Amino acid sequence: MGGRRSRTGWDDTLRETPVARKLVSDGSHxxxxxxxxxxxxxxxFRHFEDGPTPGSLVHFVDGxxxxxxxxxxxELVRGGSVREEFERDGGREPCLETVREVGGPVCRALAFLHRNGVAHLDLKPSNVLVRRTGRPAVIDLNAAVSTETDPDVRFQFDPFKPPELTRPDDRDEQIGPLSDxxxxxxxxxxxxxxxxxxxNPSSVGTRGPVDRRSRNGD
Structure with a gap:
């Protein structure tokens, strides 16, 4: 986690509902x-809280x-991330049905952000949680930027962003919705x-590619 966050379950006594809290923790940063x-x-989150948001974007409570x-x-999403789901025994299998059930709602979450002038810039399997109902929730807007932001600002060195967004030799390349x-x-x-x-396929749990014929050598 790099010392910047700690996500824990917590009971919100005012709303009488469990929430996930991400706490400031400086650590090495x-x-x-x-x-x-x-x-x-x-x-x-506050920019969106007064209007309708897609169910595939994690529900903001307070901060x-x-x-x-x-x-x-x-909201406290009691399921794990997509990556954890694939690694868990008996968890979700990579397949076309998973693309439809998880990928479709994630597409809608990104489309919502882009329509509102926001680029997420940190979409990855560990940043998409799966609710117990099977519906996904895109989390972590800490790397998000306005699509109007100067590219040079977004390409300054930042340990919270992946390397492909911080390469000093690519500062002339626009980032934003297309990066998402x-x-x-x-x-x-x-x-x-x-x-x-x-x-390698073996590096993600015990699951391989969806084409099972390739597993059997057919």
Whole structure:
């Protein structure tokens, strides 16, 4: 986690419902940077809280950043991430049905963000949780940016973003919705094969590609 977050279950006594709290924890990262990410995530959640949002975007509950304290509270999704689902014995299998049931709603969540001028920039299997009903929830808006942001700002070194978004030799390349589309393609490929870009099939649980004939050598 890099020291910047701790997600725990917590009972919200005012709303009488369990929530997930992500707490500020500086760890190995700079205090200013950690708080900037929390404030950014709160900014986007509050931007959406007065209007309808897709069910595939995690439901925001509350949050605050000030002094030594800071937290973001969302609905408590009791299921694990998509990656954990694939690794769990008896969990969800990578296949076309999984692409439809999980990938379709994730596409709608990204479309909603893009229509509202927001690029997520951190879509990956560990940032999509699966509710007990089977419906997905896209989480973590701490890397999100406005699509109007200067590319040079977004390409400054940032340990919270993946390397492909921080390469100093690519600062002239615009990022934003198209970056999410690329990440979405990689995510849908993961749903279909159970293998992320650059991984061997054996590195994700015990599951291989969806084509079972290839497993049997046919």
């Amino acid at each position: 700079g205090r200013t940077q950690v708080r900037a990410h929390f404030r950014g995530e709160l900014r986007w 605050s950043v000030g002094g030594d304290l800071g937290y973001v509270a969302t 589309v690329y990440a979405l393609g990689a995510f849908l490929s993961f749903l279909l094969t159970g293998t992320a870009r650059g991984e």
